[in-house]
Amino acid sequence: xxxxxxxxxxxxxxxxxxxxxxxxxxxxxxxxxxxxxxxxxxxxxxxxxxxxxxxxxxxxxxxxxxxxxxxxxxxxxxxxxxxxxxxxxxxxxxxxxxxxxxxxxxxxxxxxxxxxxxxxxxxxxxxxxxxxxxxxxxxxxxxxxxxxxxxxxxxxxxxxxxxxxxxxxxxxxxxxxxxxxxxxxxxxxxxxxxxxxxxxxxx
Numbered sequence: 001x002x003x004x005x006x007x008x009x010x011x012x013x014x015x016x017x018x019x020x021x022x023x024x025x026x027x028x029x030x031x032x033x034x035x036x037x038x039x040x041x042x043x044x045x046x047x048x049x050x051x052x053x054x055x056x057x058x059x060x061x062x063x064x065x066x067x068x069x070x071x072x073x074x075x076x077x078x079x080x081x082x083x084x085x086x087x088x089x090x091x092x093x094x095x096x097x098x099x100x101x102x103x104x105x106x107x108x109x110x111x112x113x114x115x116x117x118x119x120x121x122x123x124x125x126x127x128x129x130x131x132x133x134x135x136x137x138x139x140x141x142x143x144x145x146x147x148x149x150x151x152x153x154x155x156x157x158x159x160x161x162x163x164x165x166x167x168x169x170x171x172x173x174x175x176x177x178x179x180x181x182x183x184x185x186x187x188x189x190x191x192x193x194x195x196x197x198x199x200x201x202x203x
Contacts, residue, residue, distance in 0.1 A: 025056040026063075047118045048127075048135035054158060058114045065089070069109035096120055097163045122147065123157035125169055131177075146175040 028036060040052050049055055068089060075082040086106055093099040097120050099108055118124060123138045126147055132138035139157045141147055147154060149161060150168040161169065171178030182190065 023060065025053050026060045027056065043114065043118070046135070047121070048123055048139050048157075050139075050157075055114060055118075057158075058117045062112055062114060062117065065093075065112065066110050069106045073106055095162050095164075096160055097166075117160070120160050121157065122149070122154060122159040122161055122169070125161055125166060129169060131169070131171065141177075146172055146177055148172045 030036070040055055043049070043055055044052060068085070072082045072086050072089070089106070089109065090099070090104065093103075093109065094101065098112060098116050123135065123142060126132050126138040126141060127135045131147070132141055142157045142159075143155055145153055145155045148168075148170060149159070149165050153172050172180070174180040176182050176186065181187075
């Protein structure tokens, strides 16, 4: 699936040797900076992240985007490489919803924040679409294979949803929430209720 490979492709695209040497996240240089620790803790709670490593992974992806944009901005506007690679970078920004159509310059890539990427995670969208009671409930639903994007079942909370795929987020067809077979507890309760009714009828 394209979305599942997004993180690793972004981490490895700058590496000429391929998958082996790609870094997925980068730890902060100053590990005990209070302001950063407080901000990270707030972000982790707001978006229901499992640990700060998930946030660092987003920050590394953004740093690669910004580095690419800064490199292209140093070239002349009519340079063939800037035109070709710049359009490809902007198409990726539009495809995943990091930028909208009105933000059509490379300068906007430099202003991206981790929140812009975190808003496009499947976990965030499941909660905002009302399929889950909380951001943490959304993560549980995804991990327990209750959520699909189109016809594909997705159990990765960090899955980045494309703009054209957002409208296809729904419960899996075989999920109890999507009209499938009831869960174990519900089946047990239904069996008890049915058994009790039969005994009363016999009396």
